[in-house]
Amino acid sequence: MMANMAKALNMALREEMERDPRVVILGEDVGKKGGVFLITEGLYEKFGPERVIDTPLNEGGIIGFALGMALAGLKPVAEIQFADFFWLGADELINHVAKIRYRSGGNFKAPLVVRMPYGAGVKSGLYHSQSPEAYLVHTPGLVVVAPSTPYNAKGLLKAAIRSDDPVVFLEPKALYRAPREEVPEEDYVVPLGKARIARGGDDVTLVTYGAMLPRCLEAAEKAKASVEVVDLQTLNPMDYETVIKSVSKTGRLVVVHDAPKTGGLGAEVAAIVAEKALHALTAPVVRVAGPDVPQAPVAHDDVYVPTVERILRAIDKVMAYS
Numbered sequence: 001m002m003a004n005m006a007k008a009l010n011m012a013l014r015e016e017m018e019r020d021p022r023v024v025i026l027g028e029d030v031g032k033k034g035g036v037f038l039i040t041e042g043l044y045e046k047f048g049p050e051r052v053i054d055t056p057l058n059e060g061g062i063i064g065f066a067l068g069m070a071l072a073g074l075k076p077v078a079e080i081q082f083a084d085f086f087w088l089g090a091d092e093l094i095n096h097v098a099k100i101r102y103r104s105g106g107n108f109k110a111p112l113v114v115r116m117p118y119g120a121g122v123k124s125g126l127y128h129s130q131s132p133e134a135y136l137v138h139t140p141g142l143v144v145v146a147p148s149t150p151y152n153a154k155g156l157l158k159a160a161i162r163s164d165d166p167v168v169f170l171e172p173k174a175l176y177r178a179p180r181e182e183v184p185e186e187d188y189v190v191p192l193g194k195a196r197i198a199r200g201g202d203d204v205t206l207v208t209y210g211a212m213l214p215r216c217l218e219a220a221e222k223a224k225a226s227v228e229v230v231d232l233q234t235l236n237p238m239d240y241e242t243v244i245k246s247v248s249k250t251g252r253l254v255v256v257h258d259a260p261k262t263g264g265l266g267a268e269v270a271a272i273v274a275e276k277a278l279h280a281l282t283a284p285v286v287r288v289a290g291p292d293v294p295q296a297p298v299a300h301d302d303v304y305v306p307t308v309e310r311i312l313r314a315i316d317k318v319m320a321y322s
Contacts, residue, residue, distance in 0.1 A: 003183040006176040008150035009039050012157040013077065015187065017047055020075060023161060026053040027062055027079030027115075036081050037117060037176055059089035063114060067097050070112040075161060082128045083118035083170060086136075097166045098141030110166045113157070118146075119211045119258055120295060120305050121174030129295045129304075131259035136168050137236040137268070143192055144236040146170040148213035150183050152233060155190030163192060170235075172211035195239035197246070201228035204315050205246040207269050208256040209235060212306060216256055219311035225319050235265060243269060244277045251282035252318040258305040261289035283321035286314045 003011065017023045025040055031054040034041030044052040055062050059080055066076040080086050086093065093114065101109045120129040136144045143165045147153035153171070160167035199217055203225040208216045209232040220227035228246050232238060247253050253273055255266035266287040273285060288306045295304065 001183060001185055002180045003150050004177050004180045005147070005150045005153045005171070006037060006039055008154040008183045009157055009171065010041060010043075011183065011185070012154040012161075013040065013043060014046070016158055016161045017043065017051065019187075020161075022073065022075045023077065024051045024053065024069065024074055025077050025079070026055050026065060028055055028057055028081050030054060030079050035079060037173060039115070039171075040079070059085050060092050063089035063092040063097060066112045066114065067092060067100070067110055070110045070166075071100070071108055075111055077113045077115060077161060080114060080116045082124070083116035083132050084127050084130045086114070086116055086132065093142070093168075094139050098139050102141060109164050111164045113160045113167045113169050115169045115171060117173040117176075118170045119172050119174055120290075120301050121211060121258075123301045124173075126295050126297060129301065131257070131290070133170060133235055133257075134259060134264050136170075137265060141166065142236065143167040143234065144170065145192065145234050146172065146210035147233065148172070148175070148198075148210055148231050150181050152190045152196075154183055155188050156192065156233060158187075159189040159192050162189065167192070170210060174211045175214070178214065190233065193234045193237050193239060195230055195232045195234070195242040197228065197242070198231040199227065199229040201226040201250065203227065203250055204252040204254060204318055205230060205243070205250045206254050206256060206311070206315075207232065207243055209233065209265075212256045212258055215306065215308050216311060219308045219315065222308065223312060223315045225315055227315060238268070238272075240272050240276070243273065247273050247277050248280040251280055253281065253285045254288060254311070254314045254318060255285065256288045256306055256311055258290050260292045261287055262292050264289050283318040286318055288314045
């Protein structure tokens with residue numbers, strides 16, 4: 001069926017709850033309201049309050065409850081209304097969820113998913129538009145995922161729910177109701193830890209994920225050079241092999257993300273390429289990212305994130321280097 005990302009995520013949740021009675025959903029307003037972005041719409045009516053649980057406004061409690069449920073044998077999917085709020089549950093997520101398997105010598109595990117709408121682009125303001133992926137990727141023990149299309153959003157979320165590892169599922173809210181695509185109604189998963197080539201090319205590699213994929217594809221279409229676009233999909237563990245293979249072919253790398261530049265995921269991609277494929281580079285790596293300032297207020301939301309024009313300038317820059 002044709003679906004946008006919001007619908008695809010709802011399909012994934014519904015199918016996994018039908019497939020596995022251990023799957024439960026919890027979070028603020030996820031029940032009768034269906035969540036702030038309506039991702040859980042209709043699930044309360046189908047599965048009832050014992051499996052779709054409205055919680056108090058307490059992110060630490062939500063993640064802590066999810067951990068307890070997971071340790072007891074359930075498969076909880078916790079929703080944090082906006083990724084900006086995960087800090088209120090950071091102790092539970094970083095110090096307990098991420099470490100429980102290591103801390104217990106493998107005796108316990110935390111098979112849970114924490115869904116977080118992230119990023120700018122919908123004019124939701126200073127405290128509802130941040131992209132915290134670099135903080136999360138820096139935490140050993142967490143799998144971090146960022147889908148970019150309805151098809152891979154459904155497949156990645158289903159894979160995340162079935163995983164025995166804790167998964168932070170970063171949903172680009174700017175793409176929730178972006179153009180639709182065909183999403184199979186039958187069961188399928190998109191493997192965690194694997195990047196994909198979203199567009200083939202020979203001259204420049206563009207590495208991106210989540211909300212920036214459509215802009216990178218548009219820039220690649222408009223560029224004078226032949227541009228290959230790599231969609232990371234899973235940010236941790238990152239599929240470095242696909243990135244290295246692409247850069248080894250093109251010799252040029254541009255990394256695009258909407259989080260601030262300093263310490264962002266682009267720096268990690270650049271470092272890995274420098275370590276493993278420096279001989280292949282014919283130009284310095286260029287990062288196109290958000291500025292090193294707090295998230296822009298609503299009136300300037302559109303200029304905070306990388307634009308197609310900025311990406312095109314980066315492509316021209318690496319092509320012009322000699």
